[in-house]
Amino acid sequence: MEDTIKKVALVTGGSRGIGRACAIELARAGLDVVINYAGNVDAASKTVEELRALGSNAEAYQFDVSNKAQVEENIAKIFEKYGRIDVLINNAGITRDGLFIRMSEENWLDVINTNLNSAYFVTNPVSKIMMKQRSGSIVNMASVVGLYGNVGQANYASAKAGIIGFTKALAKELAARSIRVNAIAPGFIQTDMTKTLPENAVAMMTEHIPLKTLGTPEDVAVVAKFLALDAKYVTGQVLGVDGGLIF
Numbered sequence: 001m002e003d004t005i006k007k008v009a010l011v012t013g014g015s016r017g018i019g020r021a022c023a024i025e026l027a028r029a030g031l032d033v034v035i036n037y038a039g040n041v042d043a044a045s046k047t048v049e050e051l052r053a054l055g056s057n058a059e060a061y062q063f064d065v066s067n068k069a070q071v072e073e074n075i076a077k078i079f080e081k082y083g084r085i086d087v088l089i090n091n092a093g094i095t096r097d098g099l100f101i102r103m104s105e106e107n108w109l110d111v112i113n114t115n116l117n118s119a120y121f122v123t124n125p126v127s128k129i130m131m132k133q134r135s136g137s138i139v140n141m142a143s144v145v146g147l148y149g150n151v152g153q154a155n156y157a158s159a160k161a162g163i164i165g166f167t168k169a170l171a172k173e174l175a176a177r178s179i180r181v182n183a184i185a186p187g188f189i190q191t192d193m194t195k196t197l198p199e200n201a202v203a204m205m206t207e208h209i210p211l212k213t214l215g216t217p218e219d220v221a222v223v224a225k226f227l228a229l230d231a232k233y234v235t236g237q238v239l240g241v242d243g244g245l246i247f
């Protein structure tokens with residue numbers, strides 16, 4: 001019976017970059033995929049078209065993951081339409097880089113709210129749905145920066161380290177209901193988030209990566225799909241997708 005039900009995935013920040021690639025990978029695996037996005041309607045519509053072309057009953061929902069009321073309202077709408085949520089990819093994220101001594105309170109709070117508090121806002125209602133289903137899989141997008149820190153990213157490193165602790169605690173709490181919770185720690189991935197970096201900084205970074213190349217959103221997406229759907233005996237893990245940067 002269970003096998004005949006079409007699974008439903010929610011990918012936050014799914015309109016572009018890593019989230020878009022995860023959404024496509026899950027649609028390829030036969031899931032109906034709901035993407036969330038912050039504001040770029042054109043990018044979201046284009047991604048939805050791509051997902052539908054893969055046979056997925058896809059929709060895009062615009063809401064701010066750092067706004068509790070917006071999240072609750074939209075998760076309720078998604079549940080009303082789809083009737084279940086099997087996979088959650090907590091992917092939406094931002095950077096507001098700067099040396100800590102000059103970091104404004106606004107830049108600290110924006111990053112913590114969007115990258116960490118959002119995980120609470122989104123996962124809280126979704127985990128209740130998964131608990132009733134007695135099944136589900138959650139993949140949180142962390143970062144290598146959450147494991148080893150980075151100059152100019154005290155806010156981002158704090159949020160991503162928080163995501164790793166969140167993953168491990170939640171994995172322990174939800175295991176009894178057959179809900180798995182894992183995290184991915186991407187290294188340097190080519191997306192809008194990283195394209196503003198100066199060329200010489202990119203060359204220097206690449207030199208430090210054992211595989212000597214930057215990653216692509218697809219490199220992360222195949223791992224997200226593996227953790228979300230295939231790795232049935234894996235929970236509470238943080239899997240690096242970083243070309244060997246840290247191990």
Ligand code: NAI
Pocket residue numbers: 012013014015016017018019036037038039040063064065066091092093094114141142143144185186187188189190191192193194
């Ligand atoms: P991106 O900037 O290309 O895409 C971010 C996505 O998040 C967009 O779809 C955007 O609409 C959405 N988003 C941002 N703020 C939002 C909000 N308040 N509410 C709803 N959606 C919001 O970024 P990228 O590179 O694809 O990153 C995705 C995730 O991967 C992020 O969590 C990021 O921290 C993480 N990551 C990225 C790395 C990289 O090298 N690109 C490395 C390590 C982690």
